[in-house]
Amino acid sequence: ETGVTQTPRHLVMGMTNKKSLKCEQHLGHNAMYWYKQSAKKPLELMFVYNFKEQTENNSVPSRFSPECPNSSHLFLHLHTLQPEDSALYLCASSQGPLGGTQYFGPGTRLLVL
Amino acid sequence: AQTVTQSQPEMSVQEAETVTLSCTYDTSESNYYLFWYKQPPSRQMILVIRQEAYKQQNATENRFSVNFQKAAKSFSLKISDSQLGDTAMYFCAFMKHVNTGTASKLTFGTGTRLQVTL
8 A cells, every 4th residue: 555545435324324434555755634615615624643643623514523643544423413514624734834745645535314 | 915716616627628727815014935636535635736926937746737927926737738637726825935943834725626537
């Protein structure tokens, strides 16, 4: 495995389900990010982790819960989502948050019914 | 707050031709970075090129080059010898430099959809 990987690639869930998105980076980076990409809107930064510590929560609803057990893994736990949460969720990593170039995973396409 | 504007929602270019994608940004920062990312139909966001604001020389990466005009806050991407594989959504992004341990965030434009045709 190289770069940044994300699983699953596609996910369909009901509004009462609980699911998790997984991201893993194989680049030796220490910062990881979650972004949301909706149609017709710019990418929105959701969360930032630096050395496993959350450094940014961009006013994300509590139905999205991130977890970063180590610098290589990042999770996004989902529960009681709304249809408007349907989007492409992208994970990224960088060597550090201080101007480091971010490298992205392939994304998880989420559909909330 | 920073804003990034891409005024061309869609563009088309013939194979082997040259195309320029426009990007302007607004910031009060003096030290920052600019990026172009491409997102093909596979949805993978791929770094194309990066420019440090303190560097006067325009960045180049094979067939990709930028025209960075700091005073005008303009950062256009030129793709030479366009190939079918260049078909993608192209995003311009801004990141300000921070000196502390806080997050350095990317601000993206809305993207330009480029279609390369035969």
